[in-house]
Amino acid sequence: MKLQELKNRRKALVEKMPKNSIAILSSANRNYRTRDVENPYRQDSDFLYMTGISEPNLINIVFEKSGEIFSVLFRNNTSEHEKIWDGSRLENSDILENSGFSEVQSYDDYEEKILNYIIDKDSIYIESGLNPELDDFIYEKISKSGKNNRKNYIFPKKIVALHSVTQKLRLIKSDYEIELIKEAAKVSIIGHQEAMKKSKPGIYEYELDAEIKYVFNKNNMHFAYMSIVGSGNNACTLHYIKNNNLLKDKDLVLIDAAAENQGYASDITRTFPVNGKYTKEQALIYDLVLNAQEKAIEFIKPGVTWEQVHEITVEEISKGLVALNLLPNDINRVINEELYKDFFMHKTGHWLGLDVHDVGEYENILFEPGMVITVEPGIYINLINKKIPKKWRGIGVRIEDDVLITKNGNEVITKNLVKKRNEVELMCSASDV
Ligand code: GLY
Ligand code: MN
Ligand code: MN
Numbered sequence: 201m202k203l204q205e206l207k208n209r210r211k212a213l214v215e216k217m218p219k220n221s222i223a224i225l226s227s228a229n230r231n232y233r234t235r236d237v238e239n240p241y242r243q244d245s246d247f248l249y250m251t252g253i254s255e256p257n258l259i260n261i262v263f264e265k266s267g268e269i270f271s272v273l274f275r276n277n278t279s280e281h282e283k284i285w286d287g288s289r290l291e292n293s294d295i296l297e298n299s300g301f302s303e304v305q306s307y308d309d310y311e312e313k314i315l316n317y318i319i320d321k322d323s324i325y326i327e328s329g330l331n332p333e334l335d336d337f338i339y340e341k342i343s344k345s346g347k348n349n350r351k352n353y354i355f356p357k358k359i360v361a362l363h364s365v366t367q368k369l370r371l372i373k374s375d376y377e378i379e380l381i382k383e384a385a386k387v388s389i390i391g392h393q394e395a396m397k398k399s400k401p402g403i404y405e406y407e408l409d410a411e412i413k414y415v416f417n418k419n420n421m422h423f424a425y426m427s428i429v430g431s432g433n434n435a436c437t438l439h440y441i442k443n444n445n446l447l448k449d450k451d452l453v454l455i456d457a458a459a460e461n462q463g464y465a466s467d468i469t470r471t472f473p474v475n476g477k478y479t480k481e482q483a484l485i486y487d488l489v490l491n492a493q494e495k496a497i498e499f500i501k502p503g504v505t506w507e508q509v510h511e512i513t514v515e516e517i518s519k520g521l522v523a524l525n526l527l528p529n530d531i532n533r534v535i536n537e538e539l540y541k542d543f544f545m546h547k548t549g550h551w552l553g554l555d556v557h558d559v560g561e562y563e564n565i566l567f568e569p570g571m572v573i574t575v576e577p578g579i580y581i582n583l584i585n586k587k588i589p590k591k592w593r594g595i596g597v598r599i600e601d602d603v604l605i606t607k608n609g610n611e612v613i614t615k616n617l618v619k620k621r622n623e624v625e626l627m628c629s630a631s632d633v
Contacts, residue, residue: 201252201462203300205376209250209369210271214264216365221323223362224314224338225250226331227258240422244330245554246366248463252299255289259310259334260301261317270302272317274310311337323358325365367559371551372570377464378604381552381572382613384421384461385602388468389617391415391457395429396472396618396627401449405429408455409443416459424465425556427457431474435596436580438546447474452482454596458556465556467574468614469600476628478621481591485579486621488520489597492577496548497601500575501609504567506548513548513577514540521579526588543581549574552602567605572613576600 213223228244243254251260251273259274273296278289292304305313314337318324324342328335342357373381391412398411409429416423430440431447435454447453456469471486473479478486496513518540521527526543527534534540551558552572567573578598581588602613618627 201299202376203298205374206250206252206300207269208374210262210269212369213250213262213365214269216368217325218323219264220321221325221360222261222263222318222321223250223325223365224318224334225260225262225327225362226334227253227256228330230256243463245370245463245559246327246362247330249366249370249554253295254463257307259307259314259331261314263317263321271300272313273299273301273304274307274313275304276307310334314338315341318357321357323360325360325362327362363559367561370553370558371560372568373553373572373604374570377553378570378572380461380464381466381602381604384424384459384464384466385468385613386616387416387419387421387461388458388466389614390419391459392455392468392470392617393627395455395457396470396624397630399447399453399472399474399476399628401447401474403447405431405434405443405445405447405453408447408453409457412455412457419459421459421461424458424460424467428454428469429457430454430596433583433594433596435471435598436582436594437596438580449475450479452478452595452597454598456598456600463554465552465554465558466602466614467552467556467576467600468602468617469576469578469598470617470619470624471597471599472624472628476625478625482595482597483621484524485581485592485595485597486599488517488524489577489579489599490619490621491520492516493575493599493601496575496577497603497610497612500567500573500603500605502567502569502605502607505565506562509575510548513575514544517544517577517579526581526592542585542587543579544577545580546576546578549576549600549603569605569607571605573603573605574600575603 225247227247231239233239262271277292296304394411394415395408409427426441428440429443431445431453432451434440451474452471453474454471458466458468492513495516496509499512518534522531527539551560552574580596581592583593604611604613618624
């Protein structure tokens with residue numbers, strides 16, 4: 201990671217905390233799939249944001265003293281045992297230089313050292329749960345602080361949830377972060393294109409999932425979340441990840457899949473016909489969702505709120521469903537009584553960044569340049585919805601793009617992936633050779 205980027209983040213963190221505060225961050229633990237078989241390591245997003253390092257067993261503290269910013273990393277060098285089983289990691293001296301820490305100290309004796317750093321601070325910004333030993337240590341020291349025990353005298357202290365600060369910092373992306381998200385999106389787009397080209401009746405959902413993951417891995421990326429490859433009625437199951445059904449002629453397939461690049465997620469959904477041609481009903485629903493998505497995106501610019509974006513989407517979807525006689529012919533009632541929720545039951549989008557559903561408040565936040573969001577309306581007519589004429593049932597459509605708020609409006613980061621019906625059909629009929 202760029203050194204200047206890390207320096208900017210440390211400075212911003214210190215500026216957001218009251219004077220005489222200290223932030224204490226812990227790395228994520230290793231995570232096991234079965235007994236001793238590890239999942240790929242994923243760093244805690246806040247820790248990654250503040251250090252750029254993807255390793256377990258680390259603690260980072262950040263504070264300001266006499267106008268200077270200090271960032272101390274606690275980390276052990278590679279043990280002889282590790283060298284044999286897992287290979288060597290960077291030396292602490294390299295980390296010190298590459299990542300611009302003030303000091304890198306041994307993890308083994310962090311307790312005594314941390315105590316020295318927090319002893320004269322008023323507030324400790326920490327997120328409990330990641331490192332129970334560290335949590336216990338801090339809370340024990342603080343609870344003892346009232347006693348007349350000079351060694352442990354660290355009273356008074358205020359403990360504050362670290363995320364209250366980091367979520368504000370992470371909400372506005374730097375140019376560096378935006379570039380990483382764009383690279384992730386670029387690879388995700390290729391994955392979706394491959395899936396469209398490879399789709400045909402008679403193959404399985406997991407085969408399309410595999411095509412997509414192959415593209416991610418070939419580009420040294422990882423999936424940002426478990427892919428949803430839902431054909432037919434599976435598209436109506438919002439969190440469908442089994443991906444084990446056969447693709448059938450005349451069905452749609454909804455694919456919500458995207459790559460993560462150096463921790464930064466993209467998030468894309470497209471819905472296309474298994475056989476490359478939308479049926480009449482599918483086309484009507486598809487165009488309705490697309491219209492709602494495009495109207496919402498058109499409106500997005502600095503100063504706009506999530507509430508407004510959702511309102512536009514709801515209005516467009518409701519009007520469209522009324523026009524198709526799928527909802528009563530009373531638009532005010534449809535909206536006020538939330539009848540549209542039978543078909544569109546989730547929010548229009550979310551923040552995007554180091555977490556797919558990135559950190560940040562939603563209520564009464566005005567969009568600002570540098571924020572990155574998704575816009576992902578959908579209509580889901582589940583087979584179990586017996587109130588609706590049969591010809592509509594089993595159609596699920598979601599269209600999702602990633603949008604950067606810019607000074608004058610917005611930029612659709614994922615705009616290079618086909619979206620208009622005829623373009624999607626064309627992509628489905630294209631082949632690789
Ligand atoms: N892929 C997760 C979402 O769209 O929110
Ligand atoms: Mn999303
Ligand atoms: Mn998604």
